[in-house]
Amino acid sequence: MQDLTIFLVPALDIRSMKMHDFHIKLFYLVPSRPPAALATVSKVSPRSINVTWKPVPQEFMHGTLVHYEVTYQPIEVGDITKEEEPMQRIIVEAGQTFKVLENLEPYVEYRISVAARTAKGLGPRAFALGGIESSILGAVTRGTFTGGK
Secondary structure: OOOOEEEEEEEEEOOOOEEEEEEEEEOOOOOOOOOEEEEEEEEEEOOEEEEEEEOOOHHHOOOOOOEEEEEEEEEEEOOEEOOOOOOEEEEEEOOOOEEEEOOOOEOEEEEEEEEEEEOOEEOOOEEEEEEEEEOOOEEEEEEEEEOOO
């Protein structure tokens, strides 16, 4: 995988009628798409769920993947909004496309996101809602969607 592409472009200077070479460099950029297929699946324990995703397609990565950033934040318990709770951030190494979220509270819905990071910065996030309904019922996914940062 290349992080920097250099093109040699021949051009004609019409004033002198001589050929010149121009070098065009494409530098590192942030990913232009979020990771795909983000899902909260399979209860790991009564207070843990597994979050999975697919990598950003290579044509939208625009550089070398440094790592993924997973965030999660409690947003709702029944009819009570909890969005004032702090967001948790976890760094996941580049080759890994899953993370177990631990120490979650039962009956709490969480907003979960994943974004890919290159040397230039963080790309857009993919979002999902998930939580643990009870120790018997397991993980519940209310929906999966992608969106901006």
